[in-house]
Amino acid sequence: MIPREILEKPYQPYGDSPTIKSYTLWSLYDEYYRELARGGIGVGGDSPVPDGYDVVIAGTRFVSDKINASRTRPLGIINPGASKPLQIHYHLLGKAYRLNLSNTNIRIASTIPDQKSFTPQHLVINASGKTSILLDVIGGFSRSLRSLVVEVNVEKNSLLDLVIINRDTKYAPSYIVVGVRGEDYSTIKTTYYTRPGPMTRLEIKNLLDGRGAEAYTRGIAVSRNNERLDNIVDLINRGADTYSHHLFTALLRESSIIAQRGTGKITVSAVNAGVEYYSEGLIQSPNALFIGQPRLEIDTGNVRIAKHAAHNTHILPEQVFYLETRGIDKMRAELMITEGFLLRRIISRYAMEIIKPLIVGELRKIINP
């Protein structure tokens, strides 16, 4: 089913440091691929269709009574050979579903079958005008390995407000890739919130091809227990006068591990472009681990701004003391600081409305587990 040459390939042909390799649980993916190769598990299958969504990708099925989707080929924003899981995804993928969205607000859910299987899901979206998309990636009790690829093309002069909620659970690993390409003078706001599973790889790729295009990416992660997140965000500026900005904040508790990495790149053609990349981890356990690897690749001297920073931090006693002097007890003070850390600088009001309750709920669970 899967050619031997793909199965024997390393997960990353380049780029992964030994540090990353030692903390990412590739063996969980391998378990599925080996069983797939043996015929022990199947591809896809049916899965539940939750209420309240305009579109549901249920397993490999497209369900919507509002929007028609056409079957299509992948758009090409994501390189099929970039990693081993992607090669397997493209090898086993039947067809992608295509949505044409214009001046609309749409809620999309992705669910996977409960039984152990491999579920490739591929969505191609063309957005024009002002479009908001909520992509809710639901884990539930499923034991299926999700391989979700979403490719979005944002047309000239358009605005896309994309919110991704990833709710992986402890039952299965997942591999999620979102690629967004911006045409001339388009604006892309991507906000993602993730609760990783035993091994979650979440890749976001912004390609600013058009002149004057802008992309703002804001990532938030909360991880507990033994959850592992490998989050890669690449900001590729290829058009002149483009600008991209990324901020990632993560809360790490118990024995969780988060690696946040990626490249801010300005190519030779991106004259007067700018890129800013920031990544911060708030560690609340001696056993948690945050690995920050923001990279910059600047191929031209004609650059407007190119900055990156990574920082790991913890709650400072001074911060808690200040709030305590205002009559707030220690526990509440620490929660306020954490909430402020996770929710700061979310520039999309739409995203804030969706993500804030999730974060608050998550923090409540920490007080009353």
Added chain:
Amino acid sequence: MAGAVELSEILEHPEYMEPIPYKREIEIRGRLSRSIVEEISRAKKEPEWMLRLRLRALEAFEKLPTPKWIYGIESIDLEEITTYYVKPVEKPVEDWDKLPSEIRSIYEKLGLPEFYAKYLAGLSTVLDSETVYSSMKKVLEKLGVIMIPMEEAVKKYPDLVKKYFSRIYPLMEHKFSALHYALWSGGVFVYVPKNVKVPYPIEAFFYVGSELEGQFEHTLIVADEGSELTFIEGCSAPRFKKYSFHDGMVELYAHKNSRISFITVQNWSRNIVNFNNKRGITEENAYIEWLEGSIGSKYTVTYPSTILRGEGSGTSSIVVGIANGPYIKDTGSKVIHAAPNTRSRIISKSISSRGGVNIYRGMVQVNRGAKYSRSHVQCDSLILDEKSKAYTYPIIHVMDNTADVGHEATTGRINPEQLYYLQTRGLSEDQAKSLIVLGYIRDILRGLPLEYVAMLSRVIQLEFERIGGVG
């Protein structure tokens, strides 16, 4: 001192000198093999344990893969290197007049005898593979400081050398460290006894005299409790038609409460491929300071690294890389915090022009239990034209939740407003650019002895005045 030239002139025009032929006592050539390694060891009359270490390293070199992540590694063909060991003189001398006249003229052209007399406490010069001159002022001898060629130390102080040699930088670390240990030759061994503070810097000067040659010098510095030392490493080479390969190593061991400042002023000619392996270990409250000025060479790979093993110890690493022309500078720094209350600071400044590529690679690792460790990494790149490139690849790896670790990087060009401001004060555009560049790399100049500051400022100024029209 007929035909003497100021050191600054050599540094500003590394291609200034044509190779000077000289008579060699021994020259070992051919394809790298076990017999070559055995021949080098025999020529040096080494003890058995050192030969065994060399052979172990050769085995590791053959087994270890070539690191693929190194930018442009495919352009380096180690098979081309044919000269592994050159012995210019029977044994090192302490008096310039005892050197053969053609070798003496190399150093006189570099102005080193004069420099030693005026500013240094000790000087060791390595020509191709061997130390040819080694001298230390009497005052240091009285204090018990040891500064001798590495080969001599292996024979004279075997126990002391065995305790540290290859213990700081393991031979299995990577392919080029293994190659170094198989072929090492030349270099300096320095031991500073307890509570001795060496008042002036000690310098080692490395010179590659011929093309398609490998230079593998090994420097080992041990600072005993409470001692202090500043060590300067200078590198140069004349112009060759083909390239030469430098794979040097520096091992530093800073005992409790000691301090080592290690300064490198590297201005190899533009056909030297320069791999430099540098690592230090600090014990309790000790401090290691790396200062690296990388101006010349075709291709440089160097990441001074420190393992902070003792509580309260610290390190700083200031690296300046200038890639002026189609050259690659792959520099950076690594720090491992392995004890509580340790601190580190890494500052990297790079300037790329005329198609130059600057790459920063750095790693800060805080081990579990290294409570309240602090680290700050700042990495700035200046690109002066559209053809040049700057890449930044940091790794932060924190396993202790009380640690405070941060990394910041910026890449930019010369601000037109700064340029305009200086021009309104009567400076030409070229002068203004040079001044801005000098201000940009002031951190490295701040740590150097005054004479070096004046000389380096001039070198860098001239380097950038030559490219003044670009940017």
